[in-house]
Amino acid sequence: MINKVTLIGHLGKDPEKRTLPSGASYVRFSIATNESYKDKDGEWKDQTEWHNIIMWRDMADRAEKQLKKGSLVFIEGKITTQSWQDQDGKTQYRTEIVANLFRSLDKREGGQGNYMPPPQEEPYSGSTEKTSTKTENAPAEDNDDLPF
Secondary structure (H helix, E strand, C coil): CCCCEEEEEEECCCCEEEECCCCCEEEEEEEEEEEEEECCCCCEEEEEEEEEEEEEHHHHHHHHHHCCCCCEEEEEEEEEEEEEECCCCCEEEEEEEEEEEEEECCECCCCCECCCCCCCCCCCCCCCCCCCCCCCCCCCCCHHHCCC
């Protein structure tokens, strides 16, 4: 079974750090993800979803220092749901993303961001060899004998 969530969104508020009596620290905050679509009349609509995030221990400490309201962040984690009885006896639910990885995508001062795009591949040249192994006296290749 798989329970994995990947989100990129903006923080709705600064992370709020708390410490349990055991000494374990955590932060909670929400992030917004946006989706644009055309409605039945052909007009563009924006839909925002809010996600509750929780981070524990060292990750919580880093998030408290690095993230602030409005920050763009990449988060990976899992979905969890807690339930409890409120004062009126009604069952309440909270769904959260328990993060196991995050990366700030905000640009740093000087124009550098934390996001590193994948390296650009060199265009395919038709050969995997860097140097030619042909010699001047070698016979010319006949491409008509290819098996495909």
